[in-house]
Amino acid sequence: MENSALKKLSPLKPLTTDQKQLVANIIDFTISHLQTRHTPAIYTIYGDAGTGKSVVLSHLFQQIQAAARLDHSSPLYGSKNVFLVNHPEVLKVYKEIAGPFKELLKKDYYRPTSFINQIEKTGEQVDVAVIDEAHLLLSKADHYNNFYHDNQLIEIIKHAKVVIIVFDQYQVLRMKAFWTPERLQAIVNQYPHQSTYLTHQFRMTASDELLSWFNQFTAGEITPFPNNSRDHYDFRIYDNAELMRQAIFRRNQKVGLSRILSTSGYPSTLDGGKHYIVEGQFKMPWDQYNFTSTPWAEIPETIHEVGSIYTCQGFDLNYTGIIIGPIISQIPNTNQLQVNLDRVTDTEMFKRRDDLTNPVEIEQSKRQMIMNALNVILKRGVRGTYLYAHDPLLRTTLNQNYQTFLRRTR
Missing domain, CATH: 3.40.50.300 (P-loop containing nucleotide triphosphate hydrolases)
Incomplete structure (x- = not known):
């Protein structure tokens, strides 16, 4: 590769x-x-x-x-x-x-x-x-x-x-x-x-409007998809994680450098064992610690793992299938997102520090870090980004918005 x-x-x-x-x-x-x-x-x-x-x-x-x-x-x-x-x-x-x-x-x-x-x-x-x-x-x-x-x-x-x-x-x-x-x-x-x-975006072939949608989404707001979301870019919403995985596998076979990525919210411990993300028929292990001199994203076998923020940050991928995990959900009866700090499984993310004592500042910082991590993985895909959400309400809203977008732009 x-x-x-x-x-x-x-x-x-x-x-x-x-x-x-x-x-x-x-x-x-x-x-x-x-x-x-x-x-x-x-x-x-x-x-x-x-x-x-x-x-x-x-x-x-x-x-x-x-x-x-x-x-x-x-x-x-x-x-x-x-x-x-x-x-x-x-x-x-x-x-x-x-x-x-x-x-x-x-x-x-x-x-x-x-x-x-x-x-x-x-x-x-x-x-x-x-x-x-x-x-x-x-x-x-x-x-x-x-x-x-x-x-x-x-x-x-x-x-x-x-x-x-x-x-x-x-x-x-x-x-x-x-x-x-x-x-x-x-x-x-x-x-x-x-x-x-x-300010100029070099990585992604996505339109400025879709990039703006990503930024609004990670600021906590669910908005309609812009009309040019698929102009020169393969943007898709999935309501089935396994079907998304299959699509990413096909992309990887054709052009390479295509991976499944996920936010925190699923079992994950650096103990040398495998910890799996399960979503219906979808089941894949988190990325393993990489002892080689080759970056995780460049190793062909990692198509069988789910990448985390720590293995994909700083790297370009051709296509990404992104799982928005349990840490992010939609607030019922609104178009707003919420961060569920009780669902965070990355124990290293929130280590206590003595110089931060304001509870409001600490909680705001934690929520911002979660959204930062999502923003980073949303911007890995050079040619395309596919999304699946764990939260049923968010998954439904994204899929409905996507179907509306497809009907509107036919």
Whole structure:
């Protein structure tokens, strides 16, 4: 199967004119602050899922390292630079990218905790730290993962002259990595900084109106499907999860990279055993821990597993069959969704933290994280997205809206 993640993030992937200009601007920012500043400087790229943040970072880091290692005339020559990402599946892709490029080495890429613990021992400082998926940085101590400080971003800034990050508030998924734009800016505003906002959707061939429907849905509102929901995009609603599975299997046989994904709400424990999602005749196990160097989404055999937010985040799939699990249901007699916190089965998602004490803020944050996770998996399918809802009322409403849409657009 073609490694689509490698292709997507490769520095060989062409950039748009705007993306090239952004890379050039960040390099100018970096050189300026390395030459004139004694305090760290931070550049932040904001953008929703699919807006090209990671490919910009990949090109940026390749150009920085080419200047650092190959271009004797560059102000960046001889600089020491690292690329950090707190997502093991995405880290595998970046390490694989390093192979064909003589200016990129696998040792340039780290999980943030590994980098922080290593550099603290040496007392060194890097010139540039590039951070992908900064919304996944730990914002509290996590002894299980050998992080003993209060905030990974703060620790990285201590050990770098320039820090370049991408951030998406709608991909915050765990309390131990709890971020808001305000919490990020409270750190960034202490230093010379600059930012840019990416808005153009590159991943999905879906219309802007359907993407807007996804956003409204994950904001808790069920609205009619736009008339162009299927223009250049295969969007479907299913009232039978097994039939959806069969359709995804057929897509996978034809074009590859098609998977079933699900929200939380079904039995799931990291104990090495298989835990199944059952919906009528549908029965499939959750994704297994991936010990290989190949990302879960790129392994052919994972067509027989249900992907979670932790294995699909950051990756493109051709077609996705998405199960909206028991954690999300429709409020009777309304077109509103509710989050059922008592049905959450992801025990890692809501670990308590001492700096969050307001019960209202805590509950709102939990509900937002659930909807964030749904938003992320809704935006994996490049060519098509199929939906099935566990909640009978929501399933009926979505199917009725879909049938109305089909009659309206014939």
